[in-house]
Amino acid sequence: DVVMTQSPLSLPVTLGQPASISCRSSQSLVHSDGNTYLYWFQQRPGQSPRRLIYKVSNRDSGVPDRFSGSGSGTDFTLKISRVEAEDVGVYYCMQGTYWPPWTFGQGTKVEIK
Amino acid sequence: EVQLVESGGGLVQRGGSLRLSCAASGFTFSNSWMHWVRQTPEKGLVWVSHINGDGSGTTYADSVKGRFTISRDNAKNTLSLQMNSLRAEDTAVYYCARSFEHWGQGTLVTVSS
Numbered sequence: 001d002v003v004m005t006q007s008p009l010s011l012p013v014t015l016g017q018p019a020s021i022s023c024r025s026s027q028s029l030v031h032s033d034g035n036t037y038l039y040w041f042q043q044r045p046g047q048s049p050r051r052l053i054y055k056v057s058n059r060d061s062g063v064p065d066r067f068s069g070s071g072s073g074t075d076f077t078l079k080i081s082r083v084e085a086e087d088v089g090v091y092y093c094m095q096g097t098y099w100p101p102w103t104f105g106q107g108t109k110v111e112i113k
Numbered sequence: 114e115v116q117l118v119e120s121g122g123g124l125v126q127r128g129g130s131l132r133l134s135c136a137a138s139g140f141t142f143s144n145s146w147m148h149w150v151r152q153t154p155e156k157g158l159v160w161v162s163h164i165n166g167d168g169s170g171t172t173y174a175d176s177v178k179g180r181f182t183i184s185r186d187n188a189k190n191t192l193s194l195q196m197n198s199l200r201a202e203d204t205a206v207y208y209c210a211r212s213f214e215h216w217g218q219g220t221l222v223t224v225s226s
Binding site: 041051090092094099100 | 148150157158159160163172173174175208210213214215216217218219
């Protein structure tokens, strides 16, 4: 199984400042079809997960443009350009290149300092 | 608007059975891969099972293989998860998800020992 490792696991940030979350996979996530099936999810307190990013860098509908995804191969990053109060929650990466199983990272908790 | 509404969770004794349902609306259900994902504070998000659009293809996490069965009724736009031989470690919030793009609100399953 592909292991997804996120860092940091806890990220205190100041409102208006940038934030960055790293996600590394145990093997390259480049599929034989040329796509890289790496996703990012946000889970606000008390809510269900919400997909933010698909295939590394594509924002889902309604996702603010302060969220961006980047990376390739085994190293990926989710960046928030300017953190807002509504961004508090846990962020997960997930791979869908080698399935089953689809595998998630451990989650990164973003909180306001 | 896409809606996924889970039901069927509850308290069950170890070794017992439970059937979860997910009522889908707002999209072409029969064209969509569907997943069950569970969540605990200790393990975070863990993929459980998937089914393709016409129900001909299913996959399972090793931890539930042989005990859980995923199915769908495309005439009723309903996804199901039959859970047998339940263990304490199956205790979790269970989410249904459409291709991981849309998620339900979750239903809590508690297995008592």
